[in-house]
Amino acid sequence: MHKAAASSQSIYPGDGQAVSSAGRVPWPAIAAGVLWLAAGLSAGYWVLLAVGRSPATAVAAAPVALPVGDPATVARALGARDAPSAVDLAQAPPPAVTRYTLLGVVASAGSRGAALIAVGDEPARPYRVGATVDNGLVLQAVGRGTVRLGATVSGPTTVELAVPPLPGDAS
Numbered sequence: 558m559h560k561a562a563a564s565s566q567s568i569y570p571g572d573g574q575a576v577s578s579a580g581r582v583p584w585p586a587i588a589a590g591v592l593w594l595a596a597g598l599s600a601g602y603w604v605l606l607a608v609g610r611s612p613a614t615a616v617a618a619a620p621v622a623l624p625v626g627d628p629a630t631v632a633r634a635l636g637a638r639d640a641p642s643a644v645d646l647a648q649a650p651p652p653a654v655t656r657y658t659l660l661g662v663v664a665s666a667g668s669r670g671a672a673l674i675a676v677g678d679e680p681a682r683p684y685r686v687g688a689t690v691d692n693g694l695v696l697q698a699v700g701r702g703t704v705r706l707g708a709t710v711s712g713p714t715t716v717e718l719a720v721p722p723l724p725g726d727a728s
Contacts, residue, residue, distance in 0.1 A: 620658055620721050657690070657706070659718035662699050670699030674718070686710070 660681050661673040675681040676691045684696045687710050697705040697714060706716040 617723055620660075657716060657718055659704055659720050662702060662704060662720060664699045664701055672696060672699050672704045674704070 656677050658675040658681070659672060660675060662670065663672075664670040669686060671683050671685045673681045673683050674690060674696075684690055686696050686699055688696050690696055690706055693708055694706045694715065695708065695710055697707045697710050697712075702720045704718050705714040706718070707714045
């Protein structure tokens with residue numbers, strides 16, 4: 558019988574031959590790791606975004622002063638010939654109601670309470686019932702969202718103020 562000489566080739570690749578993987582870079586493993594990292598970071602971002610939101614709270618805005626137009630200029634633009642001049646209008650004192658801005662009230666039972674009132678361009682200050690607000694005007698009474706001002710606590714009411722409604726308030 559003739560025996561075939563042992564060949565150096567094997568039918569199984571790698572048998573008897575050491576295949577070195579040190580020279581190869583495992584690109585599929587790196588790509589999978591990068592994709593898993595991106596998926597984890599994305600999930601973490603969305604979880605933090607959902608957990609980190611706080612409920613929206615309404616903040617009372619300060620009343621906005623509307624721009625004042627010159628009535629004499631408007632009257633002349635509309636064709637009036639004897640319109641009052643701007644100097645005459647500037648000398649007239651502003652109406653009392655426009656000088657006072659009611660920002661808040663604290664009403665209690667009886668004739669007690671307080672109001673936060675801004676006079677002219679000054680910052681708002683708290684006043685109790687009976688306190689002098691400005692030029693002989695006294696805080697007479699505090700109601701729900703309204704105050705009355707007059708010369709004396711028990712005298713007739715000269716000015717009545719109301720708290721401006723909040724933006725977006727339907728009532």
